[in-house]
Amino acid sequence: QAVLTQPASLSASPGASASLTCALRRGIYVSSYRIYWYQQKPGSPPQFLLRYKSDSEKQQGSGVPSRFSGSKDASTNAGILLISGLQSEDEADYYCMIWHNSAWVFGGGTKLTVL
Amino acid sequence: QVQFQQWGAGLLKPSETLSLTCAVYGGSFTGYSWSWIRQSPGKGLEWIGEINDGGSTNYNPSLKSRVTISADTSKNQFSLKLNSVTAADTAVYYCARGLSKFVTDAPGYWGQGTLVTVSS
Numbered sequence: 001q002a003v004l005t006q007p008a009s010l011s012a013s014p015g016a017s018a019s020l021t022c023a024l025r026r027g028i029y030v031s032s033y034r035i036y037w038y039q040q041k042p043g044s045p046p047q048f049l050l051r052y053k054s055d056s057e058k059q060q061g062s063g064v065p066s067r068f069s070g071s072k073d074a075s076t077n078a079g080i081l082l083i084s085g086l087q088s089e090d091e092a093d094y095y096c097m098i099w100h101n102s103a104w105v106f107g108g109g110t111k112l113t114v115l
Numbered sequence: 116q117v118q119f120q121q122w123g124a125g126l127l128k129p130s131e132t133l134s135l136t137c138a139v140y141g142g143s144f145t146g147y148s149w150s151w152i153r154q155s156p157g158k159g160l161e162w163i164g165e166i167n168d169g170g171s172t173n174y175n176p177s178l179k180s181r182v183t184i185s186a187d188t189s190k191n192q193f194s195l196k197l198n199s200v201t202a203a204d205t206a207v208y209y210c211a212r213g214l215s216k217f218v219t220d221a222p223g224y225w226g227q228g229t230l231v232t233v234s235s
Contacts, residue, residue, distance in 0.1 A: 034221075036221045038160075040160075044227075045209055045211075045225035045226065045227060045228055046160065046209075046225060047225075048214065048221065048222075048223045048224075051214075051221065059214075061223070095159065095160055097160075097162075097221060099219065099221070101176075102173050103162065103173060103174070103175055103176065104150070104162040104165075104221065104222070105162070106159060106160040106161065106162060107159075108159045109159045109160070
């Protein structure tokens with residue numbers, strides 16, 4: 001089982017909110033980890049969006065709008081990237097990542113379609 | 116604003132050694148961790164490894180036996196060597212810098228990437 005699991009795709013309408021999930025493998029507890037989120041558009045390198053461990057320990061990437069925010073759901077053992085007020089420019093691939101066993105581990109990515 | 120220039124062979128034959136170098140401009144080299152990440156065509160991101168300020172390295176366990184990352188602080192450069200490549204190593208290879216100084220931190224600033232193709 002992969003360390004981090006993301007849904008392959010998600011669709012949402014302009015102006016709506018999208019909640020992208022990043023589920024941690026059983027036995028790895030989301031409460032213990034900083035969850036990092038990246039956005040990647042075609043032909044470009046990934047861009048760091050934010051990291052989230054708790055409401056008191058979080059960091060927004062430089063120039064990243066506040067409509068991108070992070071949270072966690074302990075009940076599903078998942079990190080969450082919430083994008084509010086969706087815009088067409090938010091259409092991209094989104095990756096989560098954690099530092100686990102002395103290595104950076106990426107989720108498989110979610111392709112967000114805004115239509 | 117940190118910037119990167121990557122170079123290395125873009126076409127390799129199976130069993131050859133992939134060798135890439137990343138030069139860093141516009142910021143301090145010391146104090147940060149420096150990573151290599153790759154992305155196979157149409158696929159997701161895979162972290163290869165990193166070297167930190169003190170010269171210690173961490174590698175992806177799945178690649179560890181074939182990877183060496185080194186740094187030349189006098190030139191503000193770091194390098195990747197991946198031995199015994201196969202077609203599965205065909206990917207865009209990115210170099211990146213850690214977000215924060217003096218701590219292990221995520222790749223926050225990325226180069227544009229270099230496509231490396233392995234084909235006979």
